[in-house]
Amino acid sequence: MTGWRSRGAAAAAAVVLDHLVGDPRDGLHPVAWFGRAMAWREAVAWRDDRWSGARHLCAGLAVAGLPTLVLGATARRFGGMAAERAFAVAVVATTLGARSLDRHASQIAGALASGRPDVARRVLPALAGRDPEGLDEAEIARAVVESLAENSVDAVVAPLFWAAVAGPIGSATYRAVNTLDAMVGHRSDRYRHFGWASARADDIVNFVPARIAAVLVALCVPRRAAHIVRAVRQQAPNHPSPNAGVVEAAFAAALAVRLGGTNSYGGVAEHRGELGHGRVADTEDIARARRLARRVTFTAATALALPSLVRVVRPSLVRVVRPRGARRSRRDVP
Numbered sequence: 001m002t003g004w005r006s007r008g009a010a011a012a013a014a015v016v017l018d019h020l021v022g023d024p025r026d027g028l029h030p031v032a033w034f035g036r037a038m039a040w041r042e043a044v045a046w047r048d049d050r051w052s053g054a055r056h057l058c059a060g061l062a063v064a065g066l067p068t069l070v071l072g073a074t075a076r077r078f079g080g081m082a083a084e085r086a087f088a089v090a091v092v093a094t095t096l097g098a099r100s101l102d103r104h105a106s107q108i109a110g111a112l113a114s115g116r117p118d119v120a121r122r123v124l125p126a127l128a129g130r131d132p133e134g135l136d137e138a139e140i141a142r143a144v145v146e147s148l149a150e151n152s153v154d155a156v157v158a159p160l161f162w163a164a165v166a167g168p169i170g171s172a173t174y175r176a177v178n179t180l181d182a183m184v185g186h187r188s189d190r191y192r193h194f195g196w197a198s199a200r201a202d203d204i205v206n207f208v209p210a211r212i213a214a215v216l217v218a219l220c221v222p223r224r225a226a227h228i229v230r231a232v233r234q235q236a237p238n239h240p241s242p243n244a245g246v247v248e249a250a251f252a253a254a255l256a257v258r259l260g261g262t263n264s265y266g267g268v269a270e271h272r273g274e275l276g277h278g279r280v281a282d283t284e285d286i287a288r289a290r291r292l293a294r295r296v297t298f299t300a301a302t303a304l305a306l307p308s309l310v311r312v313v314r315p316s317l318v319r320v321v322r323p324r325g326a327r328r329s330r331r332d333v334p
Contacts, residue, residue, distance in 0.1 A: 004164065005307045010085055011163040012305035014092035015297060021098040024182075028092050035179060037063055042184065046194060053194040057180060057201055064176035070171045081297075091168035095175040097155030098297045101127070101288055107143050109286040112137050127151070129182070131264040144282045144291040146259050149251035150244045154178055156297050158209035164304055177201045188266060203242055205251065210243035213296060214250040220295040227253040231276060235260075238273030246274070252276025254292060255283055 023029055033038050038060050045056060068091060076084035104126045120140050121132040127147040135143065158178070162170035177198065184191045185199035210260035218225040231253035232246055239245025239260070252259040256278035262271045 005311060006085065006320065007088075007167050008164045008304035009308040010088040010167070011092050011160045012301040013089045014096060014163070015098070015160070015301040017089055018096040018099050021093070022103075023097065024094070031175060031179060034060070034064055034176060035183065037185060038180060041152050042194075046190075048190075048193055050193050050196045053184070054197040056184070056194065057177070057197045060176045060180045060198075061173050063215075064172045065169055068172040072168055088163075088168040091157065092163045092171045095159040095163075095171045097151065098293070101148065101151050101155055102294065104292050105148055108140065108144050109283060109290075112140060112283040112286075129265060131266070132250040138144075138280055138282060140263070141283050141286055142259060143263075144286050145255070145257065145281045148286075148289045148293045149248045149259075150294050152251075152293050153206055153210045153213045153243065153247050156293075157213040158206050160300055160304060161209045161212060162205070166318040174205055177205050186265070206243040210246045213247045216296045216299050217247070217250040217254050217292065220299055221254040221291060224254050224256070227256075235273065235275050239275065240270065240272060249275045251289060251292065252278070254298055255281070255285055255288055263295055 028118040038056070038178060041059055042056065045052065045059075072084060072087055072091075075087040079086075104123060107119045107123050108127070111117070111123065117135075117137055117140065120137075121135060124130075124135075124140060124143060128143045132140075132143075159171045159174055162174040164170075164174075180198040181195075181202035183198075184195035185202060186192075186195055214228065218228045221228070228250045231249040235252075236245035236249040239248065248259055252275040256276070258274060258276045258278050258280055260272045260275040264270070
């Protein structure tokens, strides 16, 4: 798919499709297929070294990228540009997760509000990878707000960014890297070496999108922009992730809450530093974080669609400003 305006418009249309339809069922979702394929490959190809992990990453990129490339070319050959654009919108939409992210956060907030923290703990793994056992309401709320922040990059801004840069193949290969990071990019004994390449690749592909997301947060909450910039500059480096810390610090400052702290992953405690200078996040802040995440998504989609809209509307504006047959000045003469 050629043309940066066309790629941006397709990405914006994918946001609308994700909002209206949401993710396919797990058995039909391409990301689920990809996960099963890579889990099978890991079972037969795992070795406790970085080189094996790098080959696993390359295999994942091929599994995601080659079918996208072939199907896109096929759509264009037999259906023309319209079919290729429809295919691009569908592919990018499958790499987004804004609607499912918001739905899970709403379920957890509802469970906490009705006094059912056990239900909230059961739903939490759909959003956050930390151990849910033993978390009180405040810790669950913090986990949800942090996940909404981090996934505003992983499930929204980053796939849209790479779709705008490289079309559906950019979005698909981004999702492959991000999924592999979630599967093997851990610091456990099994994945410390094997998952190294996937974890580093995820850091690289999310570097620019994470900072774009922080800018979008500031645009969405302009009255807190100075606090957001300060938090990102001073506190984000304390987070172990070079990207998650940026957007979580931005959300913390925008919402005037305090995020970060000690989390448990697979029974291993990990301290992530404090982000923000406000009060501890509570259940009501989940709704505020959901609204902010939706505004970030809308702002990103608008920015992507705007160049194409301007290109379509501009001739009409020119005709309004300068009616047909109006006398042109010498400067207008070619």
